[in-house]
Each structure stands twice: as C-alpha cells, then as structure tokens.
Amino acid sequence: MLSILSKQARSNLSKSFIQQRQQQQIKLKSTTIDNSSLKSLQSQTGPHQSQSSKKTKRKLTKRDNQTLEDFILQNNVLSQYRIMLRSIHKIPDKSTQREVISFMKDEFRSSRNIKDKELKKSLQNNAMRKFRQLATQMQLALPDLKF
16 A cells, blocks of 8 residues: 555655654653652652552461472372272261261371371371271272372
C-alpha cells in the first residue's frame, strides 16, 4: 500500500505518525511520578507503606532445617502410615478396626519428635515388621512395600 502512495503522501503519513507518537510520550511523561515525589506522597499519607516497598520476612519452620535424607525419611514414614491406614480399613469388624487405628496413631504420635535418624529408621522397620505380622494374622492383603 505504501508503494502506491506518492513520496509526499508517505512523508506526510510518517510525519503525522511521529507527531502522534511524540504527543503520546508527552502525556506519559506528565503522568509518571519520579521516586522522590512518590516518597513525599507516601510520607504525606501516613505511616502506611506500599506493598512493593515492604520487605517480607518468612519465619523459619522445621522444614527449612531438613536435609535431603530427613525429607526422604519423612516421606517414607508418611507413605507407610497411609498404606497402613488403607490396609486397616479392610478389616471387616469395625470395633477391631477402630482399635487398631487408635493404636497405630498413638505409636506414630509417640515417635513424632524423635530426632535421631538411625532410631527413626529402626522404628520404621520395626513398625513394618509388626504390621506385616498383624496383617497375616487378620488375613489382610498387603501391597508390595519397599522401605
């Protein structure tokens, strides 16, 4: 389309485009606020800070101090707990089911705050061994457990 227009028409179009662009830039400059005027506006409005100027500090949790080995062990224990719960729900007698669940929960709660990794691993292995014995006594089908 531009090749069809004469040279003068093209130059007029480009001049008008440039003028429009300059006017837009002037409007933008008049609406922008520099940092010093922004700070003075904030001080006039009061002690409230804008969201962008706030520094957020995150509180450290237990998980921040975990090593990879701790994380893997914790996930293994959680998956073991879930597998046990699923298997226990297959017990036909509801009173026995509730009794075994409460026993299992108490055992897991009592060992929750143990920090020693080796002790945690041995407790996990003992729990799986005892649960396998219980499952065979109650004739429950266990999934293939690899811990």
